[in-house]
Amino acid sequence: MSNTVLKALESLKQGRPIIIADSKERENEGDLVASARMVTDGTVNFMVQHSSGVLCLVMTEDRMKELKLTKLRTEDHQRDKFMTNFGETFEAAEGITTGISAKDRAYSVRLAADPSTTYKDIISPGHVFTLAAHKNLLKGRRGHTEASATACELAGLGQSAVIVEVASPSGGIMTGNELTNFANTYNIDIVTIDELEEFYDNPSRVIKYSESNLPTQFGEFKISVWKNTSGEEIIAVAKGDLQGEGVPVRFHSQCLTGEVFHSLKCDCEEQLDRFLQFMQENNQGLLLYLNQEGRGIGIADKIKAYSLQDQGRNTIEANLEIGKPIDARNWDFALEVLKQYPLKSIKLVTNNPDKVKAVSEIINQVEVIHLPSTVNKYNQGYLETKIKQLNHNIRINKEKN
Numbered sequence: 001m002s003n004t005v006l007k008a009l010e011s012l013k014q015g016r017p018i019i020i021a022d023s024k025e026r027e028n029e030g031d032l033v034a035s036a037r038m039v040t041d042g043t044v045n046f047m048v049q050h051s052s053g054v055l056c057l058v059m060t061e062d063r064m065k066e067l068k069l070t071k072l073r074t075e076d077h078q079r080d081k082f083m084t085n086f087g088e089t090f091e092a093a094e095g096i097t098t099g100i101s102a103k104d105r106a107y108s109v110r111l112a113a114d115p116s117t118t119y120k121d122i123i124s125p126g127h128v129f130t131l132a133a134h135k136n137l138l139k140g141r142r143g144h145t146e147a148s149a150t151a152c153e154l155a156g157l158g159q160s161a162v163i164v165e166v167a168s169p170s171g172g173i174m175t176g177n178e179l180t181n182f183a184n185t186y187n188i189d190i191v192t193i194d195e196l197e198e199f200y201d202n203p204s205r206v207i208k209y210s211e212s213n214l215p216t217q218f219g220e221f222k223i224s225v226w227k228n229t230s231g232e233e234i235i236a237v238a239k240g241d242l243q244g245e246g247v248p249v250r251f252h253s254q255c256l257t258g259e260v261f262h263s264l265k266c267d268c269e270e271q272l273d274r275f276l277q278f279m280q281e282n283n284q285g286l287l288l289y290l291n292q293e294g295r296g297i298g299i300a301d302k303i304k305a306y307s308l309q310d311q312g313r314n315t316i317e318a319n320l321e322i323g324k325p326i327d328a329r330n331w332d333f334a335l336e337v338l339k340q341y342p343l344k345s346i347k348l349v350t351n352n353p354d355k356v357k358a359v360s361e362i363i364n365q366v367e368v369i370h371l372p373s374t375v376n377k378y379n380q381g382y383l384e385t386k387i388k389q390l391n392h393n394i395r396i397n398k399e400k401n
């Protein structure tokens with residue numbers, strides 16, 4: 001289910017259309033939906049060609065007010081069983097010709113969806129219809145208007161969408177199999193309003209996107225990729241029964257220099273390898289591999305900090321000198337992923353007190369296991385700084401064993 005939603009959100013981010021289908025009980029129809037901020041001229045052209053041509057910009061009521069577009073609710077409105085919240089039509093005040101072409105409408109839509117646009121930048125009436133989404137979205141009204149605003153919000157693109165109803169060449173509105181075939185022909189993602197709502201209501205909004213076996217030199221594991229709605233990813237490497245007692249768990253921050261190039265400046269690769277070995281020996285465990293290169297500052301700044309460390313600064317001083325925090329990591333996404341596993345009591349493998357504090361907030365039984373780090377002439381200062389200034393509980397090994 002959620003994979004479908006995530007794929008659709010990805011399409012919206014790229015300015016491509018998706019189809020949102022509603023239930024048989026309601027209209028039983030599909031609307032072509034695109035993000036109003038991201039929509040391309042080509043997408044609007046496609047939407048116009050496969051609809052009756054009535055292209056609507058969905059926005060919040062507040063935005064409609066800001067743009068001084070009046071909602072068209074009248075007494076008559078009560079007789080509309082769908083309670084469609086039409087607003088006045090509009091188009092860009094400048095930068096278009098007649099306003100009706102797909103290109104002109106795409107321009108008008110993008111303009112109105114741009115938060116910096118004011119009512120002075122548009123004129124009304126124009127060639128783009130408008131719809132106000134209910135302020136409680138699908139909780140307030142289960143229409144395509146609210147579903148499209150929900151989808152765009154989930155994609156991180158604000159509650160502004162552009163929508164049309166998909167028309168059948170027969171002259172009717174497309175439903176059922178005809179809609180599915182249309183989506184397949186043009187490779188368009190279809191999501192239902194129910195799927196969107198379920199996804200929106202899930203407080204963690206993280207999903208396991210993919211999973212496979214992973215044989216390694218340490219043993220056989222399962223690798224999965226978790227995603228959140230911001231498009232961030234966490235890699236989970238798991239082994240065995242995770243419901244048992246004392247399951248080994250580790251949050252591991254990415255370290256390209258250590259893990260790919262086997263740098264001797266840090267103990268990251270050793271900690272990773274030791275944990276994979278530990279999972280294998282225990283025949284169970286969960287590693288969450290986090291995209292937090294350089295304690296969250298990224299590889300480019302980590303290397304900048306390294307060059308200062310080459311000149312004698314320690315790892316803390318170097319980060320501060322380049323204007324970065326000592327540690328920019330945040331554990332929220334990792335904790336949400338951790339919550340998806342049926343863990344009761346764990347052995348948290350780390351030397352970092354911050355990780356212990358974070359994990360202990362969501363799991364009651366946390367035993368902490370400290371794995372040793374091997375000292376060498378390049379990482380000695382780094383390990384000492386971590387022990388003395390960052391309170392890491394590192395047991396130093398003189399030689400790797």
Ligand SMILES: Nc1nc2c(ncn2[C@@H]2O[C@H](COP(=O)(O)OP(=O)(O)OP(=O)(O)O)[C@@H](O)[C@H]2O)c(=O)[nH]1
Binds near residue numbers: 265266294297305306
């Ligand atoms: N900015 C910066 N990042 C570093 C440096 N050395 C290693 N890292 C990064 O530090 C992260 C690992 O943090 P560590 O402090 O080694 O260990 P930890 O993850 O906090 O704790 P453990 O669970 O005990 O391993 C990885 O993202 C590495 O890329 C450094 O000198 N500067």
